[in-house]
Amino acid sequence: MGVMVEVSHLKKTFGSFTAVDDISFSVNKGEVLGFLGPNGAGKSTTMKMITGFLTPDSGTIKVGSDNIADNPVAVKARIGYLPEGAPLYSDMTPITFLHFIAEIRGLRGAEKSRRVAEMIDKVNLGSVVNKPIETLSKGFKRRVGLAQAILHDPEVLILDEPTDGLDPNQKHEVRTLISDMAAEKAIILSTHILEEVNAVCSRAIIIANGRLIADGTPASLEAKSPLHNTVEITIRTAAPDPVNRALEKISSVKSVEKLAAADGCVTFRVYPSGDNSPISDVSHMARDNNWDVENLHVVHGRLDDVFRTITTQQAS
Numbered sequence: 001m002g003v004m005v006e007v008s009h010l011k012k013t014f015g016s017f018t019a020v021d022d023i024s025f026s027v028n029k030g031e032v033l034g035f036l037g038p039n040g041a042g043k044s045t046t047m048k049m050i051t052g053f054l055t056p057d058s059g060t061i062k063v064g065s066d067n068i069a070d071n072p073v074a075v076k077a078r079i080g081y082l083p084e085g086a087p088l089y090s091d092m093t094p095i096t097f098l099h100f101i102a103e104i105r106g107l108r109g110a111e112k113s114r115r116v117a118e119m120i121d122k123v124n125l126g127s128v129v130n131k132p133i134e135t136l137s138k139g140f141k142r143r144v145g146l147a148q149a150i151l152h153d154p155e156v157l158i159l160d161e162p163t164d165g166l167d168p169n170q171k172h173e174v175r176t177l178i179s180d181m182a183a184e185k186a187i188i189l190s191t192h193i194l195e196e197v198n199a200v201c202s203r204a205i206i207i208a209n210g211r212l213i214a215d216g217t218p219a220s221l222e223a224k225s226p227l228h229n230t231v232e233i234t235i236r237t238a239a240p241d242p243v244n245r246a247l248e249k250i251s252s253v254k255s256v257e258k259l260a261a262a263d264g265c266v267t268f269r270v271y272p273s274g275d276n277s278p279i280s281d282v283s284h285m286a287r288d289n290n291w292d293v294e295n296l297h298v299v300h301g302r303l304d305d306v307f308r309t310i311t312t313q314q315a316s
Ligand SMILES: Nc1ncnc2c1ncn2[C@@H]1O[C@H](COP(=O)(O)OP(=O)(O)OP(=O)(O)O)[C@@H](O)[C@H]1O
Pocket: 014, 019, 037, 038, 039, 040, 041, 042, 043, 044, 045, 046, 084
């Protein structure tokens, strides 16, 4: 089956403030969709509506074949949700909390104990299972939340900043865990870490001021960078101007920018005239002219730059 989550024209206001403004998207099985956007963009509010914790003002949400307005219980059974912040029931220990959640999810007996033990192992909670959740560090609280979300092996996972507060090793493990589960589920996660999008997401949407302003693969979003497919070439030369002029004459080159000179080397940024990078033409020219090349590479564009450009344009 294809589409697992379908959100159409979702809107949510708080008083006169519009937090989510006409957002539509869908997620297929096998996809990991990243939600990106500045603080206050509407990411968590959108997630709360998909998981049934908030009711939209208008718009529809379908999970599998169920519409959340008609079958909220069926939808909740299909979803695992890691909310932002710490888990509720903070006076419980992880082990009692997970048994409690397992009961709610309908697990019983040996199956329940097996699943809880499996989750504790998966998110490395072993050392803290008997300590009250409220006394745990931020990262361990996050892991308890994550264990709770995946306990019933849901078809759809909604993870609000799943790696927030985790140490680098644990970040890596949680990303691996998400990637390992991806094929069998539809996963939506929010993050402020753009390398996380590259590492785990097959698609990302950018939300700003409650509106969806970009939707695509990480590579297609990177391609929106003004630096995408430019070439940077560093040459050891005392006479940069003839080099600059020669580069400008290449037909696949639109323009050339002299970036920096240091230690007898000059770096040029070479912009493409078409869709492709001019790297092979630049490289031929360097060889034909016997330039002393220190470095030559294509810039793919960074998601950070795209994110900043898109979200600040939106704000202004
Ligand atoms: N219950 C509420 N009452 C009033 N305003 C709210 C409520 N919940 C959220 N908002 C507002 O809606 C906007 C969107 O909030 P939301 O939590 O969805 O942002 P976010 O994209 O998740 O941000 P962050 O990256 O900081 O987590 C914010 O301006 C927030 O203050």
